[in-house]
Amino acid sequence: MKRIVSTTLLATGALLAGLVLPTSTAGAVEPLPRVDLRVLVVTDGGPATQAIAAELQTAGTPYTEIDLNRADRPVIDAAYLADSVGGRARAKFQAVVLPNDNPFPANSSEMAALVAYEQAYDIPQVDAYTYARPEAGLQYPVYGGYSGSLDGVQAQVTTAGRNGPFGYLAGAVPFEDNSPTVGESYAYLSTPVAGADFTPYVEATIPGTTKKGSLVGEYQHDGRRELVVTFVYNRYQQQFRLLARGIVEWMTDGVHLGASRNYFAVHIDDVLAADDRWNSTLNCTPGDVDCTDPNAVPDPIRMTPADVDAAVTWQNTRGFTLDLAYNAAGSVDHREENNGADPLADRLVTQRNQFRWINHTYTHAFLGCEQDTSVVPWRCATLPNGSVKWVSRAAVSDEIALNRVWGQSAGLPLENGELVTGEHSGLRVLPQQPTDNPNLGLALGDNGITWLASDNSRDPGQRQVGSATTVPRYPMNIFYNAGRAAEQVDEYNWIYTSRAQGGSGICEDNPATTTCLPAPLDPATGYTNHIVPLERQIALGHVLANDPKPHFIHQSNLAEDRIAYPVLDGVLDSYQSLFATSTPVVNLRMKDIGGELKRRTAWQTAVSAGQITAYRIGGAVTVQGPTGLAVPATMPAGTLRAGTAFGEAYAGTRSGWTALTATPLTLTLSAPPAPVTTTGAPGPVPAPAPVARVPRGVSAPVAPGTDG
Numbered sequence: 001m002k003r004i005v006s007t008t009l010l011a012t013g014a015l016l017a018g019l020v021l022p023t024s025t026a027g028a029v030e031p032l033p034r035v036d037l038r039v040l041v042v043t044d045g046g047p048a049t050q051a052i053a054a055e056l057q058t059a060g061t062p063y064t065e066i067d068l069n070r071a072d073r074p075v076i077d078a079a080y081l082a083d084s085v086g087g088r089a090r091a092k093f094q095a096v097v098l099p100n101d102n103p104f105p106a107n108s109s110e111m112a113a114l115v116a117y118e119q120a121y122d123i124p125q126v127d128a129y130t131y132a133r134p135e136a137g138l139q140y141p142v143y144g145g146y147s148g149s150l151d152g153v154q155a156q157v158t159t160a161g162r163n164g165p166f167g168y169l170a171g172a173v174p175f176e177d178n179s180p181t182v183g184e185s186y187a188y189l190s191t192p193v194a195g196a197d198f199t200p201y202v203e204a205t206i207p208g209t210t211k212k213g214s215l216v217g218e219y220q221h222d223g224r225r226e227l228v229v230t231f232v233y234n235r236y237q238q239q240f241r242l243l244a245r246g247i248v249e250w251m252t253d254g255v256h257l258g259a260s261r262n263y264f265a266v267h268i269d270d271v272l273a274a275d276d277r278w279n280s281t282l283n284c285t286p287g288d289v290d291c292t293d294p295n296a297v298p299d300p301i302r303m304t305p306a307d308v309d310a311a312v313t314w315q316n317t318r319g320f321t322l323d324l325a326y327n328a329a330g331s332v333d334h335r336e337e338n339n340g341a342d343p344l345a346d347r348l349v350t351q352r353n354q355f356r357w358i359n360h361t362y363t364h365a366f367l368g369c370e371q372d373t374s375v376v377p378w379r380c381a382t383l384p385n386g387s388v389k390w391v392s393r394a395a396v397s398d399e400i401a402l403n404r405v406w407g408q409s410a411g412l413p414l415e416n417g418e419l420v421t422g423e424h425s426g427l428r429v430l431p432q433q434p435t436d437n438p439n440l441g442l443a444l445g446d447n448g449i450t451w452l453a454s455d456n457s458r459d460p461g462q463r464q465v466g467s468a469t470t471v472p473r474y475p476m477n478i479f480y481n482a483g484r485a486a487e488q489v490d491e492y493n494w495i496y497t498s499r500a501q502g503g504s505g506i507c508e509d510n511p512a513t514t515t516c517l518p519a520p521l522d523p524a525t526g527y528t529n530h531i532v533p534l535e536r537q538i539a540l541g542h543v544l545a546n547d548p549k550p551h552f553i554h555q556s557n558l559a560e561d562r563i564a565y566p567v568l569d570g571v572l573d574s575y576q577s578l579f580a581t582s583t584p585v586v587n588l589r590m591k592d593i594g595g596e597l598k599r600r601t602a603w604q605t606a607v608s609a610g611q612i613t614a615y616r617i618g619g620a621v622t623v624q625g626p627t628g629l630a631v632p633a634t635m636p637a638g639t640l641r642a643g644t645a646f647g648e649a650y651a652g653t654r655s656g657w658t659a660l661t662a663t664p665l666t667l668t669l670s671a672p673p674a675p676v677t678t679t680g681a682p683g684p685v686p687a688p689a690p691v692a693r694v695p696r697g698v699s700a701p702v703a704p705g706t707d708g
Contacts, residue, residue, distance in 0.1 A: 189213025441466025
């Protein structure tokens with residue numbers, strides 16, 4: 001195996017000649033190289049490189065991907081990696097991601113070109129998933145290490161990791177163990193080889209010993225820096241999601257386009273209204289259009305003033321704000337039926353400033369096609385000519401306007417541009433209604449609606465509907481028709497078990513469904529032991545994925561057994577145990593979530609169209625692009641824009657969005673390097689190579705001619 005490294009190093013000297021700075025005269029100040037803010041991802045199609053590419057894509061960090069499996073891929077050589085612009089040497093990529101420490105055949109000129117490039121410009125290399133071996137700075141696992149599963153193991157960030165790229169974590173890095181029969185995490189645990197300049201960042205105990213083995217570490221050698229990762233992962237696994245931010249921070253020295261946060265927002269639908277209860281005998285929900293049994297008598301679930309107080313107390317304890325999507329007719333009808341009394345509405349209005357509020361329409365009416373409920377499932381009613389009979393523009397508008405007026409009269413702190421329609425109705429619903437109600441967009445414009453909730457499970461992409469842009473929401477599997485844990489378990493069993501086990505058979509008919517049960521859950525323990533952990537894991541996965549989309553449940557889940565709180569607490573408790581205080585959960589309201597999603601789309605469009613130029617020269621970062629476009633960027637602490645601190649502090653860095661103007665955006669890093677003065681004879685000069693680490697995000701050049 002050493003043969004590969006030695007031949008690569010032999011070729012490096014020749015390749016360095018191709019990575020040159022412009023000709024200069026003796027005594028002239030050598031221009032610092034320009035390093036473009038773009039990552040090169042070389043993939044073999046494996047999940048590790050795909051996971052890193054997905055992280056870059058979601059954050060908005062530009063990257064170029066080369067698939068080694070494609071015959072028409074570009075050749076990686078000196079010209080592909082570097083050139084000159086305006087008389088200044090240019091490194092086209094600020095970091096390189098490889099499937100492993102050397103994915104090329106022996107004597108590969110491409111690996112030699114990468115080595116020379118990394119040496120010349122101090123370009124970090126990430127080995128996305130590699131075998132523990134001396135070429136990567138580690139002992140072979142057979143020498144006191146370990147090769148095998150890490151399912152359920154709790155790894156730990158080292159002191160060096162906490163003081164370095166993984167300082168946003170509290171310390172623990174738990175590996176998932178979702179199935180006792182499926183291996184989910186394979187790893188090589190090993191210790192640094194004797195004499196290697198290797199710094200472990202994430203470790204786990206080597207089974208059968210008290211020694212720690214590296215899972216993520218930095219290997220410095222031959223004038224290069226590698227981040228050596230020795231466990232396999234995919235983009236969805238929690239262990240990768242925890243470490244993804246640090247991997248990007250390490251490879252970019254904390255200087256990159258793109259930004260990420262850990263978001264969590266929870267919408268509570270149907271507030272002031274009542275939700276009909278699941279009937280465990282009929283296996284349907286009386287009051288629902290599809291529950292046609294003659295014995296079906298609705299049994300509504302509605303919050304009480306005590307539930308409001310519990311919600312306020314919970315919010316204050318957690319430092320978290322819920323968004324209440326309300327239906328005012330629920331209170332109006334309740335007062336009519338109770339001699340003008342509605343203690344729930346009175347308490348909510350008293351506590352109105354404790355929550356965020358969203359217009360959920362006046363009566364929660366279905367605002368798509370008019371429903372023909374004479375058949376199960378329902379279908380769209382039609383006119384005599386066979387065309388769909390739509391809910392009218394006036395009816396949709398009244399639902400929006402009446403609810404808004406009630407909220408304004410109650411003094412609710414509303415954002416008038418936000419709307420959640422009942423059941424996300426008006427938008428397309430497959431299979432019955434494959435298109436939006438054409439009157440919906442018109443009514444939205446009539447009422448100044450700019451942000452419209454959609455169901456992420458059926459409409460995940462943000463899109464325009466009239467004057468409004470959709471905000472996809474994640475439905476949590478805490479059912480609207482359950483106020484008690486036993487009801488939730490009973491319905492869950494009905495949906496997710498086979499017909500032979502007394503279930504609906506949906507899973508048999510749809511084998512791709514992932515939440516199917518091998519056997520019914522215990523009514524007494526199923527909620528706590530199965531549903532809560534699963535829903536916690538799913539929601540936490542969204543939080544860790546830089547995904548701002550809100551989750552939604554219903555007011556019934558805050559009533560009676562208050563079954564929502566164990567899931568919400570599970571998400572927040574898990575989060576707090578994993579992250580440092582510098583990395584709080586970001587809890588946005590709907591319009592801000594919509595704005596975040598919308599500007600991400602605009603940014604990705606501009607990047608894909610090649611409209612962005614971004615680079616670093618010494619301690620200065622320059623970004624150019626279309627005027628008015630918002631640019632996401634992440635920079636080290638101390639970075640200035642026009643003399644003031646750039647962005648916002650998050651996860652130990654500064655990050656945020658900045659609108660471009662006709663003048664290029666310039667950011668100044670905290671410690672720019674000094675220029676290098678050339679003293680040799682005129683002629684080609686190798687690009688400067690660093691000799692000592694300096695503050696993150698700044699490359700320190702040394703005398704020309706050194707090659708590490």
